[in-house]
Amino acid sequence: MPVIKDVVCTLCGCLCDDLEATVEDNKITKVGKACKLGRAKTMGPFLHERIEKPMIRENGELKECSYDEAITKAAEILVAAKRPMSYGWCSTSCEAIEKAIMLAEETGSLIDSTANVCHGPSALAAQEKGAPSCSLGTAKNYADLIIFWGCNPVHAHPRHQTRYSTMAKGAFTPNGKKDKKMVVVDPRNTDTAKKADMLLQLKPGTDYVLIEALRAIVNGHEDILPDEIAGLPKTKVVELAEMCKAAKFGIIYFGMGITQTRGRYKSGDNVASLISDLNQITKFVMIGMRGHYNVTGFGQVASWETGFPMAIDFSRGYPYYNPGETGTNDVLMRREVDAFITGAADPGAHFPQESIKHLFNIPAIQVDGYANPTTEFSDVVIPAAIAGVECDGTAYRMDCQPIRMKKLVETTFKSDEEILTEMIAKVRELKGNGANGGA
Ligand code: SF4
Incomplete structure (x- = not known):
């Protein structure tokens, strides 16, 4: 049975890089050397229910659609918004984080990481x-x-x-x-x-x-x-x-x-x-002791792209940073945001009630591999491949060491990086067509 060695665990900030994954018929059947949490995460795609298809909410119900339709709808929401917010991107690759920052710049959004509620x-x-x-x-x-x-x-x-x-x-x-x-x-x-x-x-x-x-x-x-x-x-x-x-x-x-x-x-x-x-x-x-496996990576990528590690506001056309004013929960509590996109995070489970209430009232886009409380208020839901299992990429350990994550199995899901790249192209197309809003 093929055993892939030196697999990186993508759960916590330890980013253990010595796991051994047994792959049979494009499925991970065994994970050696991981702790209980790491084993469950690495085998997650085969243990937990996935978001199977992209979905758009119509008359209160999420209805299945194509990737193209969901990405187009998401781009339309972001372009039409006056004060969009992008949040999360800490359980994904640095390559995807770079695209999330590019999308925020294109749409004049605020962008913040899960560090808003931890480190x-x-x-x-x-x-x-x-x-x-x-x-x-x-x-x-x-x-x-x-x-x-x-x-x-x-x-x-x-x-x-x-x-x-x-x-x-x-x-x-x-x-x-x-x-x-x-x-x-x-x-x-x-x-x-x-x-x-x-x-x-x-x-x-x-x-x-x-x-x-x-x-x-x-x-x-x-x-x-x-x-x-x-x-x-x-x-x-x-x-x-x-x-x-x-x-x-x-x-x-x-x-x-x-x-x-x-x-x-x-x-x-x-x-x-x-x-x-x-x-x-x-x-x-x-x-x-960083929690999400690549929250350190978000800080690194955001710092080299914008000069700031989180809570970045592109509405002025250049990066502005003032945590307390530009942090996710600051703007949500002030009811300032009129559209929201989140990826590889679950604000629905972790944000204060006042923020969640506002999220129920504005268009929200979720990019994730699994359904979670955030899905309940999302108007566009886009399924993503699990980084470190279904696609490769780079992540930074809690001590700021970059580690290369491997792809272990094939998948038909698009990676966060691919989804964001397509969304940026769609946003540019809409803006080029004279659509309102954006940076
Ligand atoms: S959950 Fe953390 S400690 Fe456990 S295997 Fe994964 S990276 Fe290592």
């Missing part, structure tokens, strides 16, 4: 303070102190610890876990925390305070701190600061516990400051 504040923090970082390979080989702050890799990134962090055997940590200390900072006693050498179970929303206290201790100002910090005894905070100072190579892997709690990007920029303080004493780095 967006990390990008703002990096713009303010930088992000002293390294590759996961470097971290695997050198790190002897691993801090998971506001994240739960046991469930969200199941192979992170064995491939890159706590259990991984590195060149300078040949005994794996025995050569490393693991700390978890989290208000909950998570399954990751249960395996840690030390858990700092801080009060919810006090991350900024704890980071600030650690900085004070690292900089020799322990005496000014109170006996209780972020709901923790000062002695425990001092103990963590001492562990950090004693490490040969430390790393903070941070999640939405930092980026989506009180303080948001200010907490992220304070982590960067803590890392910089610690680098006066030893070696320390930080990496965001």
